[in-house]
Amino acid sequence: MFMKIFSLSIFLLLEFTFSTNLTGEFTFNGFNQANLTLDGSAYIQSNGLLQLTYTPQTKGHAFLPMPVHFGNTISSFSTTFVFAIVSAYADLSGHGIAFLISPTTNLSSALPSQYMGLFNIQNNGNSTNHIFAVELDTIYSSEFQDINDNHVGIDINSLKSSQSHTAGYYDDKSGSFQNLTLMSHKKMQAWVEYDSQEKRIDVTLSPIGMSKPSKPLLSYDFNLSTVLINNSMYIGFSSSTGTVHTSHYILGWSFMLNGVAPSIDLSKLPKVPTSIVKGRSKIPQIVLPIASASSVLMLVVLVFLYMKSWFKYAELREDWEDEFGPHRFTYKDLHQATNGFKEKELLGTGGFGRVYRGVLPVSKLEVAVKKVSHESRDGTKQFIAEVVSIGQLRHRNLVQLLGYCRRKKELLLVYDYMPNGSLDKYLYSQEKPALNWTQRFNIIKGVASSLLYLHEESEQVVVHRDVKASNVLLDSELNGRLGDFGLARLYDHGTDPQTTHVVGTMGYLSPELVRSGKATPLTDVFAFGAFILEVVCARRPIESGAQGDQIILVDLVIQHWQSGLLPDIADPRLGEWYETEELEMVLKLGLLCSHPVPTAQPSMRQVMQYLDGDAPLPDLSTTYMSFNMLGMLQNEGLDSYVMPYLTTTTSFSSVLSGR
Template identity: 45%
Template sequence: MLHYLVFFVFLLFSPCFALDFLFNSFNSTDLLLLNDTRIESSVVRLTNDSNEFSVGRAFYPVRLPMRATNTSTTISSFSTSFVFSILPQITSSPGFGLAFVLSNSTTPKDALSGQYFGLFSNATTPSVAPLLAVEFDTGQNPEFNDLDGNHVGIDLNNIESAVTHTAGYYNSTGGFVDLDMRNGQNVHAWIEFDGTQFEINVTIAPIGVSRPSKPLLTYKNAAIANYVSADMYVGFSASKVTWVEAQRVLAWSLSDTGIARNINTTNLPIFLPESSSSSSLSAGVIAGISIASVVFVVICLSGLYWFWQKKKRIEEEEDEIEDWELEYWPHRFPYEDLREATKGFSDNELLGSGGFGRVYKGTLANGTEVAVKCVNHDSKQGLREFMAEISSMGRLQHKNLVQMRGWCRKGNELMLVYDYMPNGSLNRWIFDKPKQVMGWEGRRRVLADVAEGLNYLHHGWDQVVLHRDIKSSNVLLDSEMRGRLGDFGLAKLYQHGQAAKTTRVVGTLGYLAPELANVVAPTAASDVYSFGVMVLEVVCGRKPIETWSEDDPLLIDWVRELYAEGKLHEAGDSRIAGEYKVEDMERMLKIGLACCHPEPQHRPTVKEVVAMLLGEEASAVPGSLLSELTRGVDDGGSGEASAPAPPPPPPPSPPA
């Protein structure tokens, strides 16, 4: 719990932190669970049946940045989608629904249960704390001017909605279709908050219906700015009084940098009302049931052999789900879904292959494009590394990491499902004679992206994650050509302060830190070394180990020699000469050399590397840091350079 709190304190004070997350299911550490909220079967349950007056709130632990200062007139934008279910035990009892909320506090002042959603008070003057909510109300309260008992409204610091509409959606022909939000069915909601236009759009539809093109509710008013503070908690709130009503959130996606990622709704649980039965049965009914039971038994006996044969075939083709498989997040995909998505794992959908097996492009039933990695049957890494990747990758969420969506196991065949990266791997844009060579600004931006992703692995979670195989082919590019670090098949988790436990050296030749030849336990410093090698190859346009001739030195040695001779500018990739300032290119090479220092203790941390790549202010990164870190690289790391290291160039401007 202490690590959990430290992690979120770190995020709260981190500058330029963007929120982009996707939960297809939940565990107890994903959200701040307040009051009666709890996790039941990977679903957020907001209220408690056993409490007469029950209030539940669930917030994302990191505040959502909404404006530069409380007095700024510029408001940020965000996009979110979620799936919720509202199920009463007694259909005739009053309903209250739930609310999506932006709040300056996780415990709104004087908030009441029942029809107040656990957010508002009954005071004549509303609370002055910034509070904005989208209510999905399943009860009609005339005192609040509710138009009916099944509506959606936008609340600005007041239980009485500024705008409201009966729940439903517009179909493809423009016709309005009513949607009952209080029968337990899963409802998909989309909210687009446009801070530049002071506009909120709300759309809902039942699961299985594509997102309607026309929003259900639109509210545009500059007054929205009065209900937004510099940063706010974002989440859900619900309450009840006496009557049993289950308000659940099954999945949630949010982004303040673009459109929220699609939620996979195919395997979400469905909650249905409990069927009532008669307290007494007539003799005729009992006789009918008895006869039907006899017939059923006869049918079962006659088909027993067929079922036994079918079960035998299934067991030969696919192992039963074992207990440990149910403990891992995210969810397990049905094999047939992945088979259909990849067109039967067709060679036409093959993206590439490596030590772990083949990777296919797939398109899920909802249109989402994914990458499916199939582990070889004879893979030496096997199930242990496969589950290590699941347990680590599934819980890591950062804009510069390739996000894992789910997994599947069919017999000895193991599969991982990731977000699809349409622009492939970084090495294909630099080596292998690409049609278009990546330019200087693109290379700088991708290196900064990878450094931020690696910084999250080392410092941004409650456990240290060592990647252990950082190289350009493991950096993938999304649709905007931003870098995402992928392939955590070799990643190992261990608690902060503990030594990594391993008995073998893994990684790729040319990227391995020299100390791993004698000490097999990897460290964060060995990851930094591999990153430094990647910096050199990206800036120089030359692979770590070339096969031109026996006389060609390794990339690191070649750059070191040029640095010692004062000819570092000659190392830059000649194909993009003229696109960069020489001092900027040399600065990047010095950062790479600093990361590749022969002595691990003299290498910078990845946090320091991020600061240098992004050109932080001198107060955060002392001007002497770069020269100190590169001292001694020209003499092989003795620490006594033959000539003083040249002063570092001025920090470059942050990458676009």
Template identity: 50%
Template sequence: MSCLIILVLLLFLLFVASLDVNQGQFGFNGYLNVEGVAGVDSRGLGQIFYKNPIQFKNSTNATVSSFSTTFIFAIVPEYTEFGGPGLAFVISPNNEISVALPSQYLGLSSETNIGLDLNHVVAIELDMSRTIAVGDIDDNHVGIDINSPRSVTAASIGYFTDESEFKNLSLKSGDPMQVWVEYDGVEKQIDVTLYPINVSKPKTPLLSLKKDLSPYLYESMFVGFSLPTGLLVFSHYILVWIFKMNGKADELDLFRLPKIPWDDNNNKQGIKQLQRILALTLSLTGLTLFLVLVFGAVLISRKKRFVEILEDWEGFKEKEVLGKGGFGRVYKGVLPSSNVQIVVKRISHDSRQGMREFMAEIATIGRLRHPNLVRLLGYCKCKHELLLVYDYMPNGSLDKFVYHQPNSSLTWTQRLKIIKDVASALFYLHQQWVQVIIHRDIKPANVLIDSDMNARLGDFGLAKLCDLGNDPQTSHVASTLGYMAPELASTGKANTRTDIYAFGLFMLEVAYGRRPIEVRAPPDETFLADWIMDCWDKGDILAAINGRLEKRFVVQEAELVWKLGLLCSHPIAVARPTMSNVVSYLDDVASLPDDLNSCIKAQEFPGVSNDC
């Protein structure tokens, strides 16, 4: 999912708040709203700092003085079931962290400067994603970071009651929470406390760290907030913020907190408020009646046009709905001239994906011809309705067979055939057509099964084309959680190797019969690829087999699929094979290296020499 990068500063009083240089304090009420996958610069990175530097050190002894800050924040997600970009309170030498990556590490650093002493960055992260590379404990935690996104100490989000009972909280709940960050310059200790605004400040901090910050902070530093981009839409709000050197920040006036906009158009909230004020003003004049009449006429006209559209397309029956996705509804139909069954994808009026994806489908799948690709028969646009017509796949999506049918619905032979079919389709897209096509959303839900149980790859709404010989990359991040290659988070660029990563997880998923990430599984089985790798390390890769197959499989074929799936989903992009190699392995034209296990391990870290 992509979002227009917007930064909305509403009632942002930092620029009018008083600053006492001697006391080093400021505060504001109002809210700072970072809309969607947020950012304020060309890299898509959201960083807001107070305009003036704060004097953290006493020039006589060069030690960091005591300081205290408190703020109330809220994170409002569009999809509560997924994690996303959190935010961080930051102390930085500059009012911009220029080397930070926009899509990860909370906008605090990049791959090249993690842990370097020259960073001089101290942060309190409120993180809603679990990044294994930096040792995150979970996808809902607070951490104290020094020069690195790898937290020195961290804890799951929550607070301690006066009876020492721990209460869990969720960052993505949308509820406002208050945070205290307090540093004792004498004891050299930093405490972090987080709690709901409807309870008193807990006596016991959530996190405490004995650490002298003097080596890490300059005499003058900037303070503010940072957050990265993400694949999902989240709105971040700082409702009130107070900072003070050499003392405790003032208590917050909770009665003055602004309300959080909860509708889907948060960025239009300020406009709506102005519209209400304007309407109130006009009500005092004779123009009100005129505006009401005009507005009513417009509504009637629009309603009439919409009714006409529904009448024109009244052939779309509710009983023929096959499913509903990001575009709109999908219907089963029949071509009157030939009685051939078809599928019609009807782009809804309020589609969030819209014309860009519509044109992507036409530009790609409309010209492709391959037995393992869903064929686009035609398209039309009439009265704002966008319609795509496809071959009808009577057996529906592979997702249904893997997860919603009896365990015996797919035999091992069928599973292997499906994997080979999708591999053949990807080989065609990557290396055999006149242009390189990056599908970018390979998963069982986008694989359809025809009447002969052949698999066909479909849903090209996210696909991108590139001329052969050119660098097949796109900076538009689009994928499905669980299938996204690690480099997408850092570079935002999709290519054929990111497709291969998703295909590797697809192979494991189809062969084993469970999703790449299973949050309800035991901790050591949460990530399917990691679990299979662990079984391989223990000398029993077949231990990962599920009761769905009930031992009715060919051992050599199963081992090939799992090993190849692990190789394709390797965390290092250059270690992944091409699709031509994948097809050769699956067709037994070529063999995997005998020392594949050690080769994979040797390539876990960039720069390690090997012959794989």
């Protein structure tokens, strides 16, 4: 009898569990009692707040531990959740949150940063992923064709969103669109719904406390049964960070199959921590109380010590800098971050100043701080305006310029810190391990992608003007990031760029730049061609021969091509671990970009198409590419003109990195 009762109890328990999976209904008003499968940096705080990520370059996942039974054809479902994104900075974040439905909870192969903890380089876009996600993205990633750095996207097996929209909502009364800033530290609510009859996905967003807007932010006609092919799928959240400390929180969550998701009780949700930036007055204000003589003396001493400390960290501020406020760091924070700019924190001396490693005291973000001298007030104002403009650029293959500070005659620039140093150290130093072909090819593609972004995809055209191996820095995963915008100039799309004088580095300067003095995107293309040959061959564009003569790398590569020995010019340390056709294609692309006639050079968009295999490299004959660079300069009478303006700029290799 006991065994029958026990068996019946087990059966009823299993039936209840199975029934719960079938109905697929739950509500979490906070996550104190929640049974979730967590991995990465995800954890539940003591107040019930689900924190997915915080530290840089991490990912976190939170899944319902049991799969939801969607049926052979995906059933209708509805889910809503409350979230908040809190960054250490007012206008920097990374990267975002995604609600997802997945056949597995094991996303260990997924990458952080722009991959959102969902995919990696190899599987992004693969139909075998069987993943549906809705991303709340705070970073613009040009390789995924993001619309901006504050958007909501519907992702089907890929981070290239099938449909996306700037974050916000449609007001029920006026019908007008109201913008929402995802990284504003404010709580927001999102709804994701699928209608299996209409085969339609709706995504809605609103500020916390507002009723769900009647008009969805996104509405996308799609049959999810073609993607979510398993009867049972896991539902949950994924999040990732880049270089900036950012906390991604989920406060509450509800879900229902074949119905409307239950309402979340906002009064029961945990509180969200906020980052508070205290204001600093320009002039210290001291109130002296009426006290005894001894108290006054003690107060005078305290005032003296306070004033001494204030002058130690005094900064130069002017009214015109108010508009750049969010990009300004305090000198005190940078002084503390670098241990007082001690020599042991010195990374190196670049062409425009000394660079120190630092750790910001509050956010613990690792940075590189560059000290530059400045004299002219007007020149400094223009330069800071350009610094702020460049600081707004967002691309995974650019070294992020975070902001600046001014003190006396010094200008301090704050960058991302790149732990693996500069690329040229890996090409020319025996102390560094040799990069394999895959790593070099990825670095070349990364720099090409960053130049495409600068030339065509940012709000303004940015010409870098100093593309070379020593200005390409390597992050923790040996991804190449283009840095040192000390020579960069911005201008509006469609305008004529004017350059007052020729700057750059010998071997990377195009004859056209020297002739006209105008830096254009094609001058970057020419330098990129020299960079390609430098990376593949591990040789500088111009070297001194044994007899004191000059060896031009472009000419040397062409000679090997004409002899049918093109792979022999490659760096011997590559060994034989490369695809000959791919290596030859890259070398020929380097020659094409290095062509001295601008009309023969490809754009960076065409370069990316060649590297991605989306377009074949033009069939160029060795006769067409046969030119002698040094001879051309001499024939044009440019050799005497070039030398006074060539700046053999000191390597920026140590500017943002260690040795």
